[in-house]
Amino acid sequence: MNTLSYGLLSLLSHSPLSGYDLTLRIQPFWPAKHSQIYPLLSQMEKDEQVTFETVAQSDKPDKKVYSITDKGIDSLREWLSEPASAPVLRDELMLKAYCVPLVDPSITRDLFQSRLEYYRNNLQRYEEKIRKIKETSDLDEGEVPAYRDPLFGAYILLNKALMSCRTNIEWCEWVLSAIPQDHT
Amino acid sequence: MNTLSYGLLSLLSHSPLSGYDLTLRIQPFWPAKHSQIYPLLSQMEKDEQVTFETVAQSDKPDKKVYSITDKGIDSLREWLSEPASAPVLRDELMLKAYCVPLVDPSITRDLFQSRLEYYRNNLQRYEEKIRKIKETSDLDEGEVPAYRDPLFGAYILLNKALMSCRTNIEWCEWVLSAIPQDHT
DNA sequence: CTATTATATGTAAAATGAGACATAAGATCA
């Protein structure tokens, strides 16, 4: 039971999901490939943290839909009572930023322009997501889902994503404004 | 030559540093232990990306001070011309946030209170650092070091750290305000 | 008709990273 396995349990605490869906959904919080998820789910099934049933689909291949067990819920509760380890960010752009004076401003501009677009795309996706949440659970302006509402977690996480995205966009734009025109 | 090794070169592009110092300084951008750094520096030395000289110290143990070579500078320039890979964030608190309705609000409050203090400490450290930079290179209000100034990279990175820290503090405070008093 | 894409699950090997073990000089503190 490493952090990734708790992450999978956390996602399953909302609703049953296939390994494929789990792989997609865990990306924003704890990036992992399916090659890591599938064997881990097998282990967790042996350990009775989860169960699965095979679901046949007419239009797509069959899938294994995993559900969290009571033992899994207990594991989650214990895990929540332990302090969360510090976040780990690895960003190649930060390493590059440190030595950009070595190259022409045009190179640097490309790097930050690409990153800016990356964040703008993310922002759009997050804004759509929060719009859908607000629609389905009709919240008033500034209102937050109730603490016991299963949507509480998703809602605060989406807000974090939105806030971080906007901050990063602001930073990229500021950096771009500080990069001189070429022929320096 | 993986990302970490380029990161080390990037740090060395400003000034020669020991493996020990490199380990400390790379933490904010690309966390790594000395057990990863020392062998990598040996490799890079064999590959002529860096050189070192042993420096005796009177008050502390001897150290190996590494410098970037011309070949290393070339490597950095090539690396800067390639697009930067997407940032990777792994945050246990985000995984936990998703399932907090499973436990009492007091548990959740502790998690976010700890994280808030973590970010406040970071903010203080970053604010001191930027104050020192502004002192030594006497910049006017809102002024940014010149693009070719070796401090340019450090300055924009510190600003990113400050902005992200403040956003995260704001988020933690907002989440704490949305967690109800106990006996729910 | 074929190629590609999305969905879906899996294994194996290689790279990366974390934690522990090991040593050692000099400083500080009790």
Add this chain to the structure above:
DNA sequence: TGATCTTATGTCTCATTTTACATATAATAG
């Protein structure tokens, strides 16, 4: 004098993560 802390470098093992290999169904595009 002994204990601990900081600086300093190194190895080894184990866990984690990535990349590549592998297969299969169904839809879509050319």
